[in-house]
Amino acid sequence: xxxxxxxxxxxxxxxxxxxxxxxxxxxxxxxxxxxxxxxxxxxxxxxxxxxxxxxxxxxxxxxxxxxxxxxxxxxxxxxxxxxxxxxxxxxxxxxxxxxxxxxxxxxxxxxxxxxxxxxxxxxxxxxxxxxxxxxxxxxxxxxxx
Amino acid sequence: xxxxxxxxxxxxxxxxxxxxxxxxxxxxxxxxxxxxxxxxxxxxxxxxxxxxxxxxxxxxxxxxxxxxxxxxxxxxxxxxxxxx
Numbered sequence: 001x002x003x004x005x006x007x008x009x010x011x012x013x014x015x016x017x018x019x020x021x022x023x024x025x026x027x028x029x030x031x032x033x034x035x036x037x038x039x040x041x042x043x044x045x046x047x048x049x050x051x052x053x054x055x056x057x058x059x060x061x062x063x064x065x066x067x068x069x070x071x072x073x074x075x076x077x078x079x080x081x082x083x084x085x086x087x088x089x090x091x092x093x094x095x096x097x098x099x100x101x102x103x104x105x106x107x108x109x110x111x112x113x114x115x116x117x118x119x120x121x122x123x124x125x126x127x128x129x130x131x132x133x134x135x136x137x138x139x140x141x142x143x144x145x
Numbered sequence: 146x147x148x149x150x151x152x153x154x155x156x157x158x159x160x161x162x163x164x165x166x167x168x169x170x171x172x173x174x175x176x177x178x179x180x181x182x183x184x185x186x187x188x189x190x191x192x193x194x195x196x197x198x199x200x201x202x203x204x205x206x207x208x209x210x211x212x213x214x215x216x217x218x219x220x221x222x223x224x225x226x227x228x229x
Contacts, residue, residue, distance in 0.1 A: 008214035020153075022146065024149055044179075044182065045178045045179055045182045045213070045217075048209060048210050048220075052186070052210075052213065054211055055190065055209070056189075056205065056209065057208050059189070059202050060202050061189070062193065062197065063193060063197050063199055063202050064199045064202065065200065068199060070153045071199075072200050072202060072206060075202075075203070075206035075207075075210065076210075078210070079209070079210030079214070082214055110149075112149055112153050112194070113153075113177075114155045115153060115157075115190045115194065116156050116157065116190075117173070118186065118190070119156070119160055119186055119187050119190050122158050122182070122183055122186045123163075123187075125163065126180065126182055126183050130220055131147070138179065
């Protein structure tokens with residue numbers, strides 16, 4: 001069940017900012033965190049992007065195979081459009097996650113493992129301690145550039 | 146297989162309850178929202194793990210998108226108040 005790093009890896013490359021995400025980022029920075037990590041956390045909160053796409057794609061592959069994953073991508077696209085987002089990050093994240101999860105079913109990781117992995121990684125990012133996790137995100141983000 | 150679903154369910158339930166306590170004990174409203182996001186992720190995972198059917202996927206997606214829309218509305222409203 002250690003696919004937390006995988007999820008964390010391909011949720012990172014995105015920083016499209018919705019207006020509410022800016023407010024959450026400012027609040028996290030005021031509480032002692034880092035500003036760009038705060039923006040990304042606020043972005044995860046306020047629109048269904050690639051992390052929600054990974055979760056729903058894992059659920060879809062678990063219950064219905066590849067069509068379930070693509071249906072989850074459609075749901076994510078509709079939800080992103082409702083939330084005034086462009087919707088590209090969540091949809092492409094869900095499609096990529098569908099195929100990654102389906103392929104890794106052959107080497108022993110099943111969809112259930114991915115559901116638990118996404119829940120644990122979202123707990124790690126959003127739920128333990130905001131200053132530390134926002135600095136961690138910022139460090140990885142700068143390393144990718 | 147059954148044992149694996151049970152373990153996954155227990156992990157999701159523990160995460161959801163922990164994050165719900167953090168929501169209750171956090172003072173700042175904007176900093177409550179990430180914990181609320183953890184709760185909604187865990188609950189939509191629980192929905193699919195309990196009912197492994199395609200319609201449960203629709204229910205979980207509707208729940209996840211609905212909570213994200215609610216958090217977006219709250220955060221946008223507070224941001225507008227701060228700016229104006």
